[in-house]
Amino acid sequence: MNLLDTFFTALYTIPLEQAALWSLLGNIVMFAFALLLGELLVHAFHDRANSPPPEPLTRQEVLLALICVLLNTLVAIIGLVLWRANIIVLRPNGDVLATLLDVAVLILLMDFGMYVFHRAAHHPLLYPIIHRTHHLYENPRPLTLFVLNPFEVLGFGALLIVVILVAQSSQLAILIYLAFNLIFGLVGHLGVEPAPGAWLRLPLVRTISTSTFHAEHHHDKGHNFGFYTVLWDRLFGTLSPQYQQDFTRATDQSG
Ligand SMILES: [Zn+2]
Ligand SMILES: [Zn+2]
Numbered sequence: 557m558n559l560l561d562t563f564f565t566a567l568y569t570i571p572l573e574q575a576a577l578w579s580l581l582g583n584i585v586m587f588a589f590a591l592l593l594g595e596l597l598v599h600a601f602h603d604r605a606n607s608p609p610p611e612p613l614t615r616q617e618v619l620l621a622l623i624c625v626l627l628n629t630l631v632a633i634i635g636l637v638l639w640r641a642n643i644i645v646l647r648p649n650g651d652v653l654a655t656l657l658d659v660a661v662l663i664l665l666m667d668f669g670m671y672v673f674h675r676a677a678h679h680p681l682l683y684p685i686i687h688r689t690h691h692l693y694e695n696p697r698p699l700t701l702f703v704l705n706p707f708e709v710l711g712f713g714a715l716l717i718v719v720i721l722v723a724q725s726s727q728l729a730i731l732i733y734l735a736f737n738l739i740f741g742l743v744g745h746l747g748v749e750p751a752p753g754a755w756l757r758l759p760l761v762r763t764i765s766t767s768t769f770h771a772e773h774h775h776d777k778g779h780n781f782g783f784y785t786v787l788w789d790r791l792f793g794t795l796s797p798q799y800q801q802d803f804t805r806a807t808d809q810s811g
């Protein structure tokens with residue numbers, strides 16, 4: 557039995573309180589890792605700013621981020637309970653190709669779902685209740701990724717659980733997706749652009765979102781609702797007309 561199988565067998569069989577504690581620990585480690593990596597990237601690419609520097613850190617920001625970590629843990633526990641009750645059925649881990657396919661399906665389904673929910677969250681009726689909180693911090697820092705209204709955190713968790721239910725992804729694919737989601741969320745809130753200047757000139761690659769893409773959304777709430785790709789914004793006509801220009805401005809500063 558390999559390490560991954562051992563890990564998932566343990567998650568399936570240990571008492572639920574223990575599994576919940578491990579989920580909490582995992583979420584705290586991911587949070588700390590994201591903040592650390594984020595600060596390293598901000599430092600490394602400080603001459604490629606795509607946003608003005610963030611306002612001084614407030615207690616409310618920190619509190620909201622900590623609540624987000626706790627709610628993410630709650631979502632993980634709910635997922636765990638559904639999996640242990642055989643309501644969520646996960647495919648066995650297959651070969652590399654099967655895993656990559658599983659990850660691609662998760663990314664595309666989540667990208668579309670999040671685009672739809674994000675646009676809905678900007679509707680005047682929903683915006684003040686679920687999404688304004690995140691937009692209080694328009695010049696992002698790595699922590700901003702976690703500064704969300706609790707309803708929004710739970711909404712993302714519910715969407716992820718539904719997508720996993722439908723896609724019946726493998727265990728490994730879910731872990732890879734979660735890492736991918738963390739990195740993309742983080743990059744979108746760096747305030748600097750790590751992507752090479754040629755990014756938007758490369759076919760296919762330019763479909764993958766960049767830090768500038770989400771930074772633009774923080775400065776212009778009518779555009780760029782997508783997360784991992786610019787596909788849906790292109791398709792539905794909500795891609796910022798300034799994207800190319802803002803990206804070039806951010807990546808050209810360093811010469
Ligand atoms: Zn928004
Ligand atoms: Zn954001």
